[in-house]
Amino acid sequence: MNRINALWIDRRLRQLPRSPPPQLGSACHLTLLGNGEDLHALVHDKRPGCIVFDFDYPNADGLKSLLKVRQQFAYIPVLMLIEPCYDSLLLWALRARVWDVLIKPVAVTSLLQRMMWLRDAAATIDADGARANAMPVPAVPVEARFMAAGAGSGRRTDSVCGYVKDHLHEKLSETELAGRYGMSRYQFSRAFHGEHGVTFREYLLSARLHRAFDMLGRTDAPITEVAFCAGFRDLSHFASLFRRHAGCSPSEF
Numbered sequence: 122m123n124r125i126n127a128l129w130i131d132r133r134l135r136q137l138p139r140s141p142p143p144q145l146g147s148a149c150h151l152t153l154l155g156n157g158e159d160l161h162a163l164v165h166d167k168r169p170g171c172i173v174f175d176f177d178y179p180n181a182d183g184l185k186s187l188l189k190v191r192q193q194f195a196y197i198p199v200l201m202l203i204e205p206c207y208d209s210l211l212l213w214a215l216r217a218r219v220w221d222v223l224i225k226p227v228a229v230t231s232l233l234q235r236m237m238w239l240r241d242a243a244a245t246i247d248a249d250g251a252r253a254n255a256m257p258v259p260a261v262p263v264e265a266r267f268m269a270a271g272a273g274s275g276r277r278t279d280s281v282c283g284y285v286k287d288h289l290h291e292k293l294s295e296t297e298l299a300g301r302y303g304m305s306r307y308q309f310s311r312a313f314h315g316e317h318g319v320t321f322r323e324y325l326l327s328a329r330l331h332r333a334f335d336m337l338g339r340t341d342a343p344i345t346e347v348a349f350c351a352g353f354r355d356l357s358h359f360a361s362l363f364r365r366h367a368g369c370s371p372s373e374f
Contacts, residue, residue, distance in 0.1 A: 124148060124149055124150055125148070125149050125150070125170050125171060125233075125236055125237050125240050126149070126150045126152075126167065126168070126169050126170050126171075127149050127150070127151055127152070127169050127170060127171045127172070127173060127236055127240075128151075128152050128154065128163065128164065128167060128169040128171075128172045128173070129141045129151050129152065129153050129154065129173045129175065130154045130160070130172065130173065130174050130175065130186075131153070131154070131175050132174055132175060132176050132179070132183035132186070132187075133175060133176060133177040134177055134178055134180065141153075141173070141175065142229050142232070144229045145229060145232070145233060148233050149233070149236070152167050152169065160186065160190065161190075161193065164190070164194055164197070169197060170197075170198075170239075170240035170243065171197070171198050171199075171200060171236045171239050171240050171243075172190060172194075172197055172198070172199045172200070173199075173200045173201075173202060173236065174186075174187050174199060174200070174201050174202065175202045176201065176202060176203045176204070177203070177204050178204065179203060179210060184213070184217075187199065187201065187217070187219070188217050191217055191218055191219065195218070196243065197243065198220040198221075198239035198240065198242065198243045199219050199220050200219075200220060200221050200222075200223065200235060200236060200239060201214055201219045201221070201222045201223070202222075202223050202225055202227065202232075203222065203223075203224060203225065204224070204225050212334060212367070216368065220239050220242075220243075221235060221239060223235065277302065277304070277312050277316070278302070278309070278312050278313045278316050278317065279316075280302075281298060281302065281313065281321075282324070282328075284298070284301075285298075285324070285325060285328055286328065289328060289329055289332050289350070289351055289352045290349065290350050290351070290352055291352065292352075293325060293352070295309060295310060295321050295322070298321070309321070325352075326362070329351045329352045329353060330351070330362065330363065330366055330367075332350065332351040332352075333347050333348065333351040333353075333359070333363060333371070334367070334374075336350060336351070337371060337374050338374075344356075344371045344372060347371070348371075359371070
C-alpha cells in the first residue's frame with residue numbers, strides 16, 4: 122500500500138514527548154505543523170490525505186481550529202486523538218463531522234491502519250464537500266474551556282466541580298455554594314469565572330446536559346427520570362435546552 126501523506130497538528134497543552142510517534146515516519150509522509158505556520162496554506166500546499174489533530178485536553182482554541190479545517194476542507198478526513206474525556210466532547214466531534222476519534226494510548230500499528238483507512242474512504246467521496254455538515258455548527262463544549270486549566274492547580278473553586286457532579290439532582294444555588302466554600306456570592310462568582318473561564322451558571326448547565334446526554338446514551342430510563350436526575354425540574358425547559366445544544370429532541374437522541 123502506498124505511503125500516506127498526512128498533516129499532523131500537535132494541540133496538546135502539556136509538555137510531553139515529541140508527537141507524533143517516530144515509528145510513523147517509515148510508513149507516512151508526515152508534515153508537522155510548527156508554531157506560527159499558516160495551517161490553511163499548508164493544507165493547500167501539501168494536499169494531505171489525512172489530517173491528525175493530537176490533543177490531550179482539548180480547549181476552545183484547539184477545537185475551533187479543528188472545526189475551521191472541517192468547514193473549509195470537508196473532503197479531507199480528520200482523525201482526532203484525545204485522552205480519556207467527557208462524553209459531550211465525543212458528541213461534539215460527531216456533530217462536527219470529525220471522521221474518527223481515537224482514545225489514547227493508541228498502538229502505532231492501529232493508528233497507521235486507521236489513517237490509511239480514512240484516506241482510502243475519502244477517495245470514494247466526491248471532493249466537492251459531499252460530506253457537508255447537515256446539522257447546525259456545534260458550539261465548542263463548555264467543558265473544553267476549563268478542563269485543561271488544571272486538576273491539582275490549587276485553585277479555590279476546583280473542588281466545586283466535584284461537588285456539583287455528586288449533587289446534580291439537587292437544587293444548587295450559587296449563594297449556597299459560596300457559603301460552603303467560605304466566600305461571598307460575589308467572591309465566588311468572580312473566582313469561578315476567573316479560574317474556569319465560564320460563569321458558574323454556564324458550568325452548571327453544561328454539567329446537567331452532560332448528565333442527560335450520558336443517561337440517554339447508556340440507559341433505557343424514561344426522559345422524565347433523566348431530566349430529574351440531571352437536575353431539571355421543568356420538562357419543557359429541559360427539552361428546549363436539549364434541542365438547542367444537541368440539535369434534536371431528547372426522544373430523537
